[in-house]
Amino acid sequence: MTTTWTTAAVPLGDRAEALRQTIRQQVVPVELVLPRQPEQVHADVTITDIGPLQVSSVRANPAAVHRTARLARADDEPVLFISLQVSGESTVIQDGRSAVLHPGNIAFYDTRRPYTLLFDRGVDMHFFRIPVRELALPDDVLGQAVARTPGAEGAVPDLVTGYLTRLAATRGLLDGTAARLLAAPSMELVRALIAAESDRPSLAAEPLHETLGVRILAYLRTHLADQDLTPARVAAAHHISVRHLYAVLARSGVGFGDWVRTQRLDACRRELSRVPPTTETIADLAHRWGFKSPSHFSRAFKAAYGLPPQAWRDLRHLP
Missing domain, CATH: 1.10.10.60 (Homeodomain-like)
Incomplete structure (x- = not known):
């Protein structure tokens, strides 16, 4: 299900509080610092639920977000967020670390501890909200992931970032069945990335194996127009044999050609x-x-x- 909200539909003087309530009630309870002048408060918000995974896209004027110690102690479900920068720049601060995001970068933060998000030049972001229980990763592994940008040269970060970007762009086309089917492999990919970037990379092996079919189809969609999109190229990109490629696709009822x-x-x-x-x-x-x-x-x-x-x-x- 997708819902959209915009400050343009709210009287000028009520926009700031309406935006605060929308984020608190539909995304996460936080303190939202907005421009003092009502005419400078502009935001467009699109929220989609894909099973337990929520995708929010926000375009807005400069702002700051604070998950305070009081809010972090609140009795709500622990959630891990992923920020995906679309344009501009932002900063994620948690656990004494900070990560500066540029277009195409992602960073994690955990609602169980205070964090700050800074959008000094405006907001143009996708936010992915995943219940911590769905990731089934040790707390210390999750703690290693927050307020860091994953390795820029790694195959897994590139894969996950590309997948999340496409998911955010196409989520409006998903019906209920498709959304439910995509939720689990989407979270498994995130799990694989967190594990691969931690001091226990062996934890990534199972989710990478389980999501191979999803990753292959995502690769095919991304490179669909390429003249040289051959089984050999796709297999090489995923470090498997062509025979294994055909077998993985067959399990999903897909014939390559x-x-x-x-x-x-x-x-x-x-x-x-x-x-x-x-x-x-x-x-x-x-x-x-x-x-x-x-x-x-x-x-x-x-x-x-x-x-x-x-x-x-x-x-x-x-x-």
Whole structure:
């Protein structure tokens, strides 16, 4: 379920308090420091529940967030948050450490202890809220993760950051069933990252194994338009054999070639249905989405949708 909220729908003088109540009641109880001038209080908030995982996206004017010692002692469910920077810069402070986030960076913080979030230049963030019990990791391992940005060169941080970015961007398309199915592997990926960055990296082995299928499909979606998207390349990216790749996909009922072709055709269909229509030629569209020739694309498109691509575009844009 997704809900949206904006200060634009609230009378000017009530915006600051309305924003505070929205964050406290729907995300986490915190002290929110906002600009004193009512006309400078602007925020757009989108909140999505994906099973026990909550994704919040916030765009707002400069602010500061404090989880005080009193609030940290409150009898609410312990939660681990992940901040994902979209644009601008922010700072996460907890346990005597601080992490400065730039676009694409993530950092963790734990509601069981005080923390501060600083957004001196405004807020443009995704926040992922995960109940601590769902992660099933020792407290000392979680403590090592807070207020740090994961290693910039590691494969696991890149994987998790890319996955979370895509999840936040596409969460509005998830129905209830899809959301429930994605919740567990999403949290397993986070668990793997925390463990891999800790002094007990062996804890990451099981979640990485359990989420291999999800990670492969996320990789395929990210590289769907690449001309060289082959089983060998995908297998190499995940440090497995091509045979193992086919076996993992088969467990999810996915055939490599059929899945890639279907997803590419669907992407082309959506683009051909745009209003107003694009001026891109059918040949250029086919090439951009990884088809080897316009004729091959046209035959595959007609087989899937009953019309050649040009006829589909023309039909969708009749006056």
